[in-house]
Amino acid sequence: MLLPLVTGMTFLAFAVMHFAPGDPGTMFMNPDTRAEDYVQIKNNLGLDKPVIIQYFYWLLNVFKGNLGYSYISGESVFITIIERLPATLILSVSSLILIFTVTFPLGLIAGFKKGSYIDHTITVLSFIGLSIPAFWLGLVLIIIFSLKLNLFPTSGFLDPALYSASFFVRAMDVLKHLVLPLATIIIGGVAGLTRYHRFGIISILKQNYITAAYARGISDRIILFKHAFKNAALPVITILGMQLPSLIGGSFIIEYIFSWPGMGQLGISAIFSRDYPVLMGTLLFSSILIITGNLIADIAYACADPRIQYSKK
Amino acid sequence: MNRISLYAVLLLMAVLLMSCGVSDNKKNAAGKEFLKLRLNAEPALLNPILSTDVYSSEVEGLIFNGLFRINSDLQIEPDLVKNYNISSDYLEYTFYLKENVRWHDGHKFTAHDVKFTFDKILDPSTNTVRRSGFIIDGKPVKFYVVDDYTLKAVLPEPFSPFLVRVSMQILPKHILMKEDINRAQFNRQPVGTGPFVFKGWKAGQFIKLERNEDYFGEKPRLKGVVFKIIPDTNTALIALEKGEIDYSLIPAKDFKRFQHKDDLNIFRYQQLQYSYIGFNMKNQFFSQLDIRKAVAMAVNKEAMVDSVLKGFGKPAYLPVSPVLWACPDDKHIEKYSYNYEKSRQLLNRSGFVMNKKTEVLEKNGIPFEFTVLVGKGSKTGEKCAQIIQRYLAKAGIKMNIRVMEWRSLLKIVQEPVKDKKFDAVMMGWSLSIDPDCYSIWHSTQYPQGFNYTGYINKEVDQLLQDGRREVNIEKRKEIYKKLYINIARDIPYLFLFYPDSILAVNKRVAGLSEPGPAGVLNKIEQVYLIEK
Numbered sequence: 001m002l003l004p005l006v007t008g009m010t011f012l013a014f015a016v017m018h019f020a021p022g023d024p025g026t027m028f029m030n031p032d033t034r035a036e037d038y039v040q041i042k043n044n045l046g047l048d049k050p051v052i053i054q055y056f057y058w059l060l061n062v063f064k065g066n067l068g069y070s071y072i073s074g075e076s077v078f079i080t081i082i083e084r085l086p087a088t089l090i091l092s093v094s095s096l097i098l099i100f101t102v103t104f105p106l107g108l109i110a111g112f113k114k115g116s117y118i119d120h121t122i123t124v125l126s127f128i129g130l131s132i133p134a135f136w137l138g139l140v141l142i143i144i145f146s147l148k149l150n151l152f153p154t155s156g157f158l159d160p161a162l163y164s165a166s167f168f169v170r171a172m173d174v175l176k177h178l179v180l181p182l183a184t185i186i187i188g189g190v191a192g193l194t195r196y197h198r199f200g201i202i203s204i205l206k207q208n209y210i211t212a213a214y215a216r217g218i219s220d221r222i223i224l225f226k227h228a229f230k231n232a233a234l235p236v237i238t239i240l241g242m243q244l245p246s247l248i249g250g251s252f253i254i255e256y257i258f259s260w261p262g263m264g265q266l267g268i269s270a271i272f273s274r275d276y277p278v279l280m281g282t283l284l285f286s287s288i289l290i291i292t293g294n295l296i297a298d299i300a301y302a303c304a305d306p307r308i309q310y311s312k313k
Numbered sequence: 314m315n316r317i318s319l320y321a322v323l324l325l326m327a328v329l330l331m332s333c334g335v336s337d338n339k340k341n342a343a344g345k346e347f348l349k350l351r352l353n354a355e356p357a358l359l360n361p362i363l364s365t366d367v368y369s370s371e372v373e374g375l376i377f378n379g380l381f382r383i384n385s386d387l388q389i390e391p392d393l394v395k396n397y398n399i400s401s402d403y404l405e406y407t408f409y410l411k412e413n414v415r416w417h418d419g420h421k422f423t424a425h426d427v428k429f430t431f432d433k434i435l436d437p438s439t440n441t442v443r444r445s446g447f448i449i450d451g452k453p454v455k456f457y458v459v460d461d462y463t464l465k466a467v468l469p470e471p472f473s474p475f476l477v478r479v480s481m482q483i484l485p486k487h488i489l490m491k492e493d494i495n496r497a498q499f500n501r502q503p504v505g506t507g508p509f510v511f512k513g514w515k516a517g518q519f520i521k522l523e524r525n526e527d528y529f530g531e532k533p534r535l536k537g538v539v540f541k542i543i544p545d546t547n548t549a550l551i552a553l554e555k556g557e558i559d560y561s562l563i564p565a566k567d568f569k570r571f572q573h574k575d576d577l578n579i580f581r582y583q584q585l586q587y588s589y590i591g592f593n594m595k596n597q598f599f600s601q602l603d604i605r606k607a608v609a610m611a612v613n614k615e616a617m618v619d620s621v622l623k624g625f626g627k628p629a630y631l632p633v634s635p636v637l638w639a640c641p642d643d644k645h646i647e648k649y650s651y652n653y654e655k656s657r658q659l660l661n662r663s664g665f666v667m668n669k670k671t672e673v674l675e676k677n678g679i680p681f682e683f684t685v686l687v688g689k690g691s692k693t694g695e696k697c698a699q700i701i702q703r704y705l706a707k708a709g710i711k712m713n714i715r716v717m718e719w720r721s722l723l724k725i726v727q728e729p730v731k732d733k734k735f736d737a738v739m740m741g742w743s744l745s746i747d748p749d750c751y752s753i754w755h756s757t758q759y760p761q762g763f764n765y766t767g768y769i770n771k772e773v774d775q776l777l778q779d780g781r782r783e784v785n786i787e788k789r790k791e792i793y794k795k796l797y798i799n800i801a802r803d804i805p806y807l808f809l810f811y812p813d814s815i816l817a818v819n820k821r822v823a824g825l826s827e828p829g830p831a832g833v834l835n836k837i838e839q840v841y842l843i844e845k
Contacts, residue, residue, distance in 0.1 A: 021721040034445035082515040261517025
């Protein structure tokens with residue numbers, strides 16, 4: 001199932017990309033050059049051939065394990081992506097874990113104590129968190145924690161002077177660089193998910209079986225953690241499944257502000273420079289992840305909810 | 314499960330707090346004597362014959378040498394050549410190369426490397442936009458190795474920008490000979506002859522160079538240079554304030570904030586650029602000189618420079634920068650300065666009448682309305698367009714602004730069809746130090762080429778050809794003066810302004826060159842850091 005799905009996705013992407021106006025041949029503007037130079041480059045890159053043929057060549061190479069070469073840098077697309085992947089993963093995986101660990105208890109409390117001061121405080125805070133734009137928050141964090149308090153570096157991933165340092169020193173330096181972008185992502189992410197989780201808990205607590213459990217005299221604690229929690233986790237699993245592709249896609253804004261060397265910047269600049277091979281490479285990676293994400297979410301459903309079963313057809 | 318994650322978070326935070334103190338000291342010990350520069354974006358690749366972005370060339374400039382280099386007076390001076398001869402018919406150039414030059418890997422630099430580089434540019438399978446620079450009237454320049462340190466170039470026609478063209482940086486033949494140059498590993502691990510040796514490139518992070526201890530020229534005083542890739546300007550400005558970078562351009566709006574900072578020197582200089590609105594000369598209105606004149610006179614460029622550029626620039630009237638030798642004396646040039654009354658008269662004389670209802674001029678019932686294309690991403694461009702829109706509205710001309718993604722805009726403007734689908738377009742040119750502008754103004758460069766507006770003037774064509782053939786600099790000056798007078802009079806472009814650069818440099822950086830379009834690090838060998 002995976003193969004035709006990915007092929008279809010990439011074909012659509014390829015077609016959309018090629019029908020967008022502009023092409024890589026028009027990327028340079030310099031009066032010392034001539035139009036024929038650009039035509040020659042286009043032909044060298046095979047852009048004079050029909051789109052369907054270009055796609056066929058691309059697909060053939062992908063099956064051979066070759067994602068092609070960037071039009072702009074001439075570098076192998078696979079290496080280009082792999083170089084950027086660790087930074088993106090460090091940021092996205094750690095932010096996801098932290099967001100979930102913070103969100104679950106917050107949503108649980110807010111939902112369980114609906115209407116209380118705690119709930120109101122959490123609600124107000126999460127609306128504030130939701131309405132702060134990331135680019136503004138990021139800059140404010142840089143100004144306060146980097147410029148004024150001098151606790152963290154403004155931006156970047158690893159200090160250039162430390163490249164030959166020991167693994168431990170390097171890991172520490174990356175951690176220091178990680179704090180501010182991570183905080184920026186978490187503040188926005190926690191706010192959104194807490195709302196989601198709170199609503200889940202509230203609607204579950206209204207169900208008849210919970211009322212029945214109360215009637216049987218079961219304690220709050222057991223109802224909440226044994227009966228409600230698992231059910232409220234279902235919608236969150238859905239979100240987690242949807243989040244998986246964005247784990248690798250990276251966040252352009254965060255990466256841009258903090259000079260974080262991840263995939264988000266790569267994808268966006270590939271779009272603006274019409275660097276088709278790089279764009280197709282990132283699309284291929286993320287379409288595989290979308291499909292895997294859905295698969296994992298489905299499996300997790302089955303674990304969380306025994307009613308859901310997948311029959312063999 | 315929850316408790317475990319909580320512990321993990323606490324542990325992480327503890328480790329983080331601990332780490333704050335640890336690595337700061339180490340960094341300072343190892344980082345000394347490195348000049349820290351900022352790049353706005355990742356360079357595409359470090360191969361001077363392939364790259365076209367300014368970020369690549371900023372780095373390449375420190376790793377490679379050309380036969381000539383451009384100094385801060387915007388003149389060429391010998392770099393890899395000892396001296397050179399030009400035959401009396403200006404068709405044969407003989408270059409005598411320096412003999413004590415070595416590549417960073419220890420190999421000797423010879424004339425074979427030079428020939429290899431130019432032959433690679435001429436090779437159609439190389440993805441370079443520089444090929445046409447070495448093809449004159451359809452025939453390529455030929456390069457011959459006379460001996461290891463002598464190279465001869467034979468031109469099919471006299472071509473005065475030739476010495477500027479051969480200032481192209483030279484590649485090592487022994488490394489690239491058997492490689493596909495478009496995809497070579499070399500492009501990310503360059504080996505040059507220049508004052509700095511390539512040491513490392515981390516994608517999206519930085520590029521590190523160290524002093525070339527065996528440099529044939531003056532020894533660099535810096536231990537090395539680190540280029541940090543910081544895309545966001547606001548972040549870069551904070552990094553500059555904090556001393557994480559030594560050098561950054563400053564947007565005009567932030568000038569006041571940095572003006573009086575104790576640890577920064579501020580420099581200001583004119584860039585080799587001009588911006589303009591190009592009129593589509595096939596447009597029913599813009600095909601008439603009087604109407605173009607009227608549009609030009611309806612816009613107050615001085616006020617625009619003051620408001621949009623905060624005074625950091627000059628109004629433009631010519632397709633050449635005032636800092637170049639070819640720029641003629643102002644008094645010969647028709648400026649079409651802001652003159653509302655005269656603009657109105659010209660429009661009335663062309664048969665336009667004001668429609669009282671719409672407040673837009675009309676001719677034979679057709680309103681004077683057009684759309685200008687503006688590239689997305691340039692705030693300056695968008696603001697200028699809005700100001701021009703207001704001035705034109707006052708004059709009874711309706712100008713619509715269409716902000717477009719850059720590639721899509723170029724596609725419309727560059728499409729090689731007789732009737733291009735735009736009325737006007739706002740763009741800018743970066744200029745070379747040679748005044749040759751054949752590809753922008755010659756009638757053969759339309760519809761395929763950079764003469765987007767479709768400007769056709771026989772005299773201009775002739776002057777452009779003469780300007781390329783004439784070698785005497787005084788005579789060239791005369792030719793280009795005539796050319797500029799023609800273009801200024803015909804206004805195929807509404808020239809807008811020459812922008813200034815504002816540069817902030819940490820006071821610990823010394824040995825800077827005279828500020829100018831070539832920057833302040835023009836003799837990088839002389840730059841050093843004052844250690845505190």
